[in-house]
Amino acid sequence: MNRTAVIAGATGLVGRHCLETLLGDDAYAHVVALVRRPLDVRHARLEPQIVNFDGLAESPARPCDVAFCALGTTIRTAGSREAFRRVDFEYVRSFARWAHAGGAETCVFVSSVGADPRSGNFYLRTKGEAEQAIREIGFRDVHLFRPSLLLGKRGEFRFGEAVGTPLFRALSFLLVGGLRKYRPIAAASVARAMVRAATASAPGMHVYHWPELIALDR
Numbered sequence: 001m002n003r004t005a006v007i008a009g010a011t012g013l014v015g016r017h018c019l020e021t022l023l024g025d026d027a028y029a030h031v032v033a034l035v036r037r038p039l040d041v042r043h044a045r046l047e048p049q050i051v052n053f054d055g056l057a058e059s060p061a062r063p064c065d066v067a068f069c070a071l072g073t074t075i076r077t078a079g080s081r082e083a084f085r086r087v088d089f090e091y092v093r094s095f096a097r098w099a100h101a102g103g104a105e106t107c108v109f110v111s112s113v114g115a116d117p118r119s120g121n122f123y124l125r126t127k128g129e130a131e132q133a134i135r136e137i138g139f140r141d142v143h144l145f146r147p148s149l150l151l152g153k154r155g156e157f158r159f160g161e162a163v164g165t166p167l168f169r170a171l172s173f174l175l176v177g178g179l180r181k182y183r184p185i186a187a188a189s190v191a192r193a194m195v196r197a198a199t200a201s202a203p204g205m206h207v208y209h210w211p212e213l214i215a216l217d218r
Helices: 013-023 053-058 081-101 122-135 159-174 177-182 187-200 210-217
Strands: 003-008 028-035 046-050 066-069 106-110 141-145 204-208
Touching (some): 003 013, 013 028, 013 066, 053 081, 081 106, 081 122, 106 187, 122 141, 187 204
Parallel strands (some): 003 028, 003 066, 141 204
């Protein structure tokens, strides 16, 4: 295949693995990574493009087939709810619109378990609103990934994850039935599942939790 992928969030935990997986997949002849700072990755099929996400709507769209969005932060890192929403909603929506204008028919988005635009939880409501915005853009197929706790080495220290991850992993076997979607999962597994879902490219709306993510990564 001779597809072009665009990815936003390629320096994050899931995004790094997603970029690596894309570059190792012969289905993609060209990978454009929208970044805010230079990447430390070099590859013949990789084209880093430094952008200001605040002005992405004014940037000319690039021809592409598939959009991968792994943008995300935390309120603590962002510094405020407003700054968090700018990244996790406004940047996500702008990127999806930009990619769709470039011809992307498939959009793959890393969201969160529990995402719901009607949630009383600010974080989950923002994730749900981002999902809803993507749904409304007009992609032929949309793939919404809703992992729980992500496992992997981050570039930043998150106290809550450092404390909770060992406990979560030890007790994950207790999460059965409908609770399996809350099991922790390796970021690399999520990334591989994203690329495989996009390669299959089945029209429609698709939502993936832990069981579906594990199945895709087998």
